[in-house]
Amino acid sequence: MGKSLFQKVWDAHAVRQLANGQTQLLIGTHLIHEVTSPQAFGMLRDKGLPVMFPHRTFATVDHIVPTNETIEPYSDSLAQGMIEELRKNCAEYGVTFFDTNTGHQGIVHIVGPEQGITQPGTTIACGDSHTSTHGAFGAIAFGIGTSQVRDVLATQTIALNELKVRRINVDGKLRPGVYAKDVILHIIRQLGTQGGTGFAYEYAGSVFDGFTMEERMTVCNMSIEGGARVGYVNPDETTFEYLKGRPYAPKGAGWDAAVERWQSYASDADCEYDDVVNINAATIEPTVTWGITPGQGVGINETIPTEAEGVTQSDRAAIAEALEHMQFEGGSPVKGKKIDVAFIGSCTNGRLSDLKEVARYVAGRKVAPGVQAIVVPGSQVVSKIAEELGLHRIFLEAGFEWRAAGCSMCLAMNPDKLIGDQLCASSSNRNFKGRQGSPTGRTMLMSPVMVAAAAITGKISDAREIFDVAEAAVA
Amino acid sequence: MASTPIKQVAGKGVYVPGDDIDTDRIIPARFMKCITFDGLGDYLFHDVRKTESGENKKHNLNDPRFAEASILLSGNNFGCGSSREHAPQSILRAGYQAVIAGSFAEIFFGNSTNLGVVCVTAADSDRAILAEAIETNPDLEITIDVEDHKIWFGDQSVPCGIKPGARDSLLSGAYDPLDELLEGADAVSKTANRLVYLQA
Numbered sequence: 001m002g003k004s005l006f007q008k009v010w011d012a013h014a015v016r017q018l019a020n021g022q023t024q025l026l027i028g029t030h031l032i033h034e035v036t037s038p039q040a041f042g043m044l045r046d047k048g049l050p051v052m053f054p055h056r057t058f059a060t061v062d063h064i065v066p067t068n069e070t071i072e073p074y075s076d077s078l079a080q081g082m083i084e085e086l087r088k089n090c091a092e093y094g095v096t097f098f099d100t101n102t103g104h105q106g107i108v109h110i111v112g113p114e115q116g117i118t119q120p121g122t123t124i125a126c127g128d129s130h131t132s133t134h135g136a137f138g139a140i141a142f143g144i145g146t147s148q149v150r151d152v153l154a155t156q157t158i159a160l161n162e163l164k165v166r167r168i169n170v171d172g173k174l175r176p177g178v179y180a181k182d183v184i185l186h187i188i189r190q191l192g193t194q195g196g197t198g199f200a201y202e203y204a205g206s207v208f209d210g211f212t213m214e215e216r217m218t219v220c221n222m223s224i225e226g227g228a229r230v231g232y233v234n235p236d237e238t239t240f241e242y243l244k245g246r247p248y249a250p251k252g253a254g255w256d257a258a259v260e261r262w263q264s265y266a267s268d269a270d271c272e273y274d275d276v277v278n279i280n281a282a283t284i285e286p287t288v289t290w291g292i293t294p295g296q297g298v299g300i301n302e303t304i305p306t307e308a309e310g311v312t313q314s315d316r317a318a319i320a321e322a323l324e325h326m327q328f329e330g331g332s333p334v335k336g337k338k339i340d341v342a343f344i345g346s347c348t349n350g351r352l353s354d355l356k357e358v359a360r361y362v363a364g365r366k367v368a369p370g371v372q373a374i375v376v377p378g379s380q381v382v383s384k385i386a387e388e389l390g391l392h393r394i395f396l397e398a399g400f401e402w403r404a405a406g407c408s409m410c411l412a413m414n415p416d417k418l419i420g421d422q423l424c425a426s427s428s429n430r431n432f433k434g435r436q437g438s439p440t441g442r443t444m445l446m447s448p449v450m451v452a453a454a455a456i457t458g459k460i461s462d463a464r465e466i467f468d469v470a471e472a473a474v475a
Numbered sequence: 476m477a478s479t480p481i482k483q484v485a486g487k488g489v490y491v492p493g494d495d496i497d498t499d500r501i502i503p504a505r506f507m508k509c510i511t512f513d514g515l516g517d518y519l520f521h522d523v524r525k526t527e528s529g530e531n532k533k534h535n536l537n538d539p540r541f542a543e544a545s546i547l548l549s550g551n552n553f554g555c556g557s558s559r560e561h562a563p564q565s566i567l568r569a570g571y572q573a574v575i576a577g578s579f580a581e582i583f584f585g586n587s588t589n590l591g592v593v594c595v596t597a598a599d600s601d602r603a604i605l606a607e608a609i610e611t612n613p614d615l616e617i618t619i620d621v622e623d624h625k626i627w628f629g630d631q632s633v634p635c636g637i638k639p640g641a642r643d644s645l646l647s648g649a650y651d652p653l654d655e656l657l658e659g660a661d662a663v664s665k666t667a668n669r670l671v672y673l674q675a
Contacts, residue, residue, distance in 0.1 A: 012669075012670065013666065013670070014666075015659055015662045015663050015666045016659055016662050018652065018655055018656075019643070019647070019649060019655065020639075020640040020641075020643040020644045020647070020649065021639065021640045021643065022640050022652075024655075024656055024659050024662075024663075026663060026666045026667060026670070028670060028672060028673055035507055035559075036558070036559060036560065036561075038510035038511070039510065039511055039512055039560075042510070042511060047653075049657075052660075052663075053667070053673075056673065063504075064508060076508075078508040078509070079508060081510065082508060082509075082510060085510045119672060121672075122672060127558060127559075127560075128557075128558055129556065129557050129558040129582060131558075143558035143582055144558055144582070145558055145559070145560035145563075145582065145585065145586035145589065146512075146559075146560040146561075146564075146586075147560060147586065147589045147590065147651070147653075148585075148586075148589070150653065151652065151653055151656055154653065154656070154657065155653070155656040155657055155659070155660065155663060156663055156667070157656050157659065157663055158652075158656075159652040159655070159656060160585075161638070161640060193495060193552060193555060194495075194551065194552040194555065194578060194580070197552075197578065197580065197581055198581065224556075224582075227552070227555065227580065227581070229581050229582060250672075257671070258671075258672075261671060292495075293495045293497075293555075314494050314550065314551065314599070317492075317493070317494070318493075318494055318495065321493065411499075411504045411557075412504060412505060413504045413505060413507060413508060417505075420527075430497075430499070430556060432497045432499040432500060432556060433499070433500060433522065434499055434500065434503050434522045435499050435504075437504075437505060438527075439503070439522035439525075439527055440527065
């Protein structure tokens with residue numbers, strides 16, 4: 001019987017079994033940022049331990065960097081203190097740091113791939129749950145806590161339980177105006193926010209075969225929202241094409257050997273999965289969350305559920321709590337909800353293809369009066385290319401703000417925050433209460449093009465209608 | 476150097492109702508601008524406890540009857556969302572030693588176990604009985620028996636679940652894996668030497 005990519009990568013990196021039955025797993029690539037690493041370096045100092053493989057850890061700064069000021073010291077002295085601490089730690093321990101003055105800083109899950117650090121058949125860990133993003137390359141990538149960041153720094157390993165593997169086939173063709181973001185929001189809606197607990201998700205089928213790397217990253221990014229710590233796509237020509245020529249990708253003779261090695265990690269055709277889920281791509285609608293968990297999503301033409309629609313008592317309580325927080329009435333259409341803020345960015349949807357796609361539609365249009373709309377490129381590299389293409393001018397002319405790279409309003413550890421109970425159409429990954437910086441703030445997750453449609457109309461809208469998407473596809 | 480084994484956790488309980496209590500709820504990101512975990516206990520469930528103007532909301536976590544609680548009781552998928560260890564750190568630093576929930580998000584469970592914060596699961600019906608018992612008698616002594624998979628309160632007990640590996644680690648006091656991982660250094664180097672991408 002064949003093996004899945006997960007099993008092959010796991011076996012290649014398993015060091016030994018620990019006393020409690022867990023596996024000591026080698027982490028080939030470690031990514032760190034300013035929020036979850038300083039305490040880990042502090043623990044190393046307390047114990048007098050060195051970093052075992054400093055050249056296998058890469059740092060950048062993303063969560064706390066302001067996107068509206070780039071000159072230091074930042075107005076927020078706590079943010080300034082955190083970036084300085086990371087500089088100090090990287091310098092002291094010899095860790096490569098994609099700092100703000102390198103032109104390569106950005107959200108850690110965007111920087112790794114664009115530098116070619118993220119590679120197939122590798123294990124990756126980072127103190128951030130959206131590390132699952134890197135699975136798009138056929139890597140096994142784990143979000144970890146700070147004590148585990150310490151463990152990787154000190155030993156290049158972590159203690160883990162092996163995961164089961166669920167294959168999710170999305171076959172057929174996505175309809176025009178339906179994006180990778182809709183695919184993952186649909187999957188989470190179907191399988192639930194804890195459906196993936198104990199599983200790695202292997203995404204496959206004709207839709208994933210046809211996806212670009214950036215689309216695959218969008219889906220893998222939100223695996224954790226479905227409860228799966230790891231999500232991946234088997235590496236193929238699309239993967240290799242993306243990596244070729246990137247700064248940390250293998251070069252010369254090493255390239256061909258690497259491609260051969262990477263191909264060998266792909267799941268075998270006769271591999272047996274712990275679970276298989278099949279989804280018909282044609283059934284996926286542009287999807288919008290109406291509640292306070294990423295699983296509370298509906299198609300754009302559906303209505304928000306009523307409390308009575310909950311199957312169990314706890315479902316009903318969850319719907320009631322979400323309706324109360326969102327100030328929505330059960331049974332009302334999701335379409336037409338008035339928004340205050342539109343956010344395009346984040347490790348889910350802050351890549352060049354996201355910005356290009358949005359720019360295509362907002363060119364020549366205007367953001368609705370009273371709506372604050374911001375576009376935040378995911379990295380300095382994305383920002384630079386977007387500006388070379390003139391995308392920033394399109395956004396600015398349409399009334400969007402064009403910001404510097406960072407996590408921005410996805411989690412509001414920086415000046416970008418909702419105020420009071422503002423409603424935000426957001427291309428990010430979490431709609432939890434308080435996530436965007438205001439305890440009463442309200443978040444609706446959707447694709448970047450759907451965010452753009454909401455920005456232009458001032459309300460949650462079907463982007464296909466606003467931008468004549470279906471017609472364009474026919475013509 | 477192993478820590479003290481944790482066979483039982485005993486204390487009073489407080490009920491935090493709801494499923495999908497995420498790590499942003501446990502500690503909002505805006506309180507994570509820090510380079511140590513010191514003081515995080517003050518912000519545990521901040522937005523659950525406080526209004527925007529800083530007044531206490533009506534919530535069990537603000538109720539003086541439950542002020543001495545050291546065991547949290549909650550719903551399904553507790554700790555979902557971010558991998559931030561700030562969440563279990565704030566729980567620990569606010570004086571809680573254990574969480575009883577319907578289920579746990581995986582990263583949160585691992586982070587908590589590494590810190591010796593005991594996370595056990597119990598059935599919906601059993602948690603309802605326990606919630607009711609705590610409400611009736613906030614001074615009720617609850618004992619989570621990690622070894623026997625039981626939660627005792629008054630003269631009753633209900634079964635609880637914990638992953639075997641986590642249970643072993645708590646019982647042996649080896650729940651912080653660092654020392655054991657360090658002992659494997661030679662084996663780590665051997666594994667690393669077999670992986671082409673680590674040779675460059």
